[in-house]
Amino acid sequence: MQSKKSFFNLALFKKNISRTWIVGLLYFIILLIVMPIQFIINLANFDEINYEEGYTKTLNLIDDISYVPIGVWGIFIAIAVTGITFWYLFFKRDNYMMHSFPVSRRSLYFTGLISSIVVSILPVILTALVTTIVAAAEKIYAFDVIWFWALGVSATTLLFIGIAIISLMASGQIVTSIIFYGIFNFLYLMMEVAFRITASILMFGMSNAMNNISYTPLTPVFFVDDACKIKVFKMYDNLGNIKTYTYTLPGLKYLLIYIAVAIALIVVSYILYEFKKLETVQDFIAIPFLKPVFTIGMSFFISMVAGALVAGMIEALKPMYYNTRFIVAIISALVIGCIVFYATQMLIEKTFRVFSTKKFFFLAGYSLASLTMLICLRMDVFNVENKVPDAADIQWVGIDSNYVMVFSRPEDISAVRDLHKNFLSDKKELRDVNKIYNDVDSGYFTIKYKLKSGGFIERTYSVVNTESDKVSANYLAATQPILDYLNNPTRIKEHVIGNIWDDCTIPDLSFSQYVYNEEADDYWPEYAEFETLSDKELTDKNENIYQAFLKDIDEGNAFVTTFGDRYNNTELAKITLYNDFNFTVANNKKEYISDEMTFWDWYGDDTYYRTPEYERSIFAQLTTNCTNTLKALKDEGFYTDDSQIITTYEYNKAMGYLEE
Known part of the structure; x- marks a missing residue:
């Protein structure tokens, strides 16, 4: 018989494996399909499909592995295996029976932990080994990529095992433990989203607060697939074939940190297991100090978001002043917070009799703290509304x-x-x-x-x-200083037309004439044709119009920013042309940098190799004030009669689109 002080019990280990091996086998089969089998299938048709694209078999393998997730595997396998292993903790008969055996809690815990790690991580190692053998057989020696992926999956799986066991110790109910597992994994993200939703409804300038959510190391299932994902950089030739490539294996420090955190969680969960009382089976929360934390956390975040949503719904029905909206949100949050507070107490105590003096004072203290936090949001104590970075x-x-x-x-x-x-x-x-x-x-x-x-x-x-x-x-x-800054002609040319505005050719330019068609009862667009002109003659013609358009910009008649409704503005519609006008700026030696693509961070993804652009089509909405451009268009033959020019207002009126 093994000592009661032993960390490992072989008989118990075999028993645990006998109950969880099927999960490990299914996991191994899935990984085999995703990794080596998929790669073998790709290799079968490699010469026919990839040769002309410049692919090599090595790049094919690296590309395949770079798209295989890292974090998603561990988050599911960890809770499945640990849940089955420690199943006895959630049923009174099994719980008392397991702890009546001559086996220490230390041995029960660490044997369960080891068996869970074996079943969860062994399939990953075997998959990496099989993939390595397949790669070696094809003389592909990118073994570092294969085993870096395996390290990433193993490290995050170990972390999720630590979180899973903490969750299992936190409750005496298996379903609640699984819910806690989800909460613990996404806690930081949920807190951030709660604050962002509240800010987007209540705070000045924060209507787009839900944009630009970035995953942090505190949400590992999402973060690891970005920070630790194998990144491949490819350079293409003019035909779209790959010329060269390189790759990086980033995020090793995060994986090591996750392993350290996993070890810490395992130690903490062991301490919780050692002191866990048998009678907490079927309790909603089995750890005493988590009860007030859960109550306050649920009450505050649910009520804060719900209060903001109530204010937002009322705002949608009847616009309110900023202060009124905040007052409605605060009152709603306090009322909803009281309801959620007592609801969580009922879940924890498993009774409706929770209305005691002690809990009332607890509620009063929580409500005061919640009110203080909401007032801090209103007063912008955290410098959210006034934030201007250095x-x-x-x-x-x-x-x-x-x-x-x-x-x-x-x-x-x-x-x-x-x-x-x-x-x-x-x-x-x-x-x-x-x-x-x-x-x-x-x-x-x-x-x-x-x-x-x-x-x-x-x-x-x-x-x-x-x-x-x-x-x-x-x-x-x-507001006017902002408009003055944006409407500076030089800035308009540099940032709306682009960085090559003063050093470019105009290979293409078009202007639509609108002629009324009686049969269709509509205005049809027509375009001037210059088929007899040489490329140089056409470019010179386009250049003359472009220079005239730049003059209109200098005079403040094109690409003008206004703070008003441009789509339902009748006065603006009376001078805005319905005719389409666009041109292409090009410079074969200078890369075009788009302000719009920069703004939306389309250049910021380091997994995407940006093929340089040397031209860009620009659409401009002309007005009747663009006299220089209109004269140049007419002189160069893009239209011949003023009847071919029509404003948006005239078009909508002729077509019956205007409201009486």
């Missing part, structure tokens, strides 16, 4: 309104920061512009900072038309 921390700053502009030069970053701070200097009126000026057409603008650390800070603000005679001097002082 210039030294900013990689670029972009503004999205009618057009997108991104600034990366230090002087431009400093200027936009000053504009933003000036805008925030007196928020009282700005918070309520849609309520105060509800009869003035409105729009929005977004300021987005990309930080050198890789993160983003994004704020979106509602604004109204600055040309209205109803807006105040304070409002104009906050």
